[in-house]
Amino acid sequence: MKIEDNEFFEIKKSNISGFGLFSKVCFEIGDVVLKWNLNNEIKKEDIKDFSKITKIGEKYYEFCFPEGFVNHSCIPNVKNIGTNEIAIKKINIGDEILTDYSCDESLGGEMICNCQSKNCKKIINL
Numbered sequence: 422m423k424i425e426d427n428e429f430f431e432i433k434k435s436n437i438s439g440f441g442l443f444s445k446v447c448f449e450i451g452d453v454v455l456k457w458n459l460n461n462e463i464k465k466e467d468i469k470d471f472s473k474i475t476k477i478g479e480k481y482y483e484f485c486f487p488e489g490f491v492n493h494s495c496i497p498n499v500k501n502i503g504t505n506e507i508a509i510k511k512i513n514i515g516d517e518i519l520t521d522y523s524c525d526e527s528l529g530g531e532m533i534c535n536c537q538s539k540n541c542k543k544i545i546n547l
């Protein structure tokens with residue numbers, strides 16, 4: 422994935438995992454923070470990292486910037502509704518955008534969560 426930024430987001434080192442997506446603007450609860458770009462269809466047998474994939478109908482799509490950099494947290498600040506990520510907390514400038522990957526229909530992968538929250542689910546089905 423190419424590292425990029427735009428007027429809303431930048432990629433920085435994350436305390437949770439590798440690099441994360443950080444906001445350059447404020448979002449209020451209910452705001453659409455991200456819309457998924459579904460231009461990158463991928464075959465199931467070519468998938469290497471299930472955390473960067475979504476399945477819609479029978480088709481698989483690989484995320485790119487910015488949504489592909491959103492890390493998982495068990496205390497997320499955005500929620501996936503359809504192909505949008507909606508703010509469920511106020512997001513301030515500099516906050517990392519975090520979603521709950523396990524809300525999605527399981528694709529068969531799993532990951533260990535490192536969000537450090539009290540109610541961490543530890544194993545996340547992807």
Ligand SMILES: [Zn+2]
Binds near residue numbers: 495534535541542543
């Ligand atoms: Zn967690």
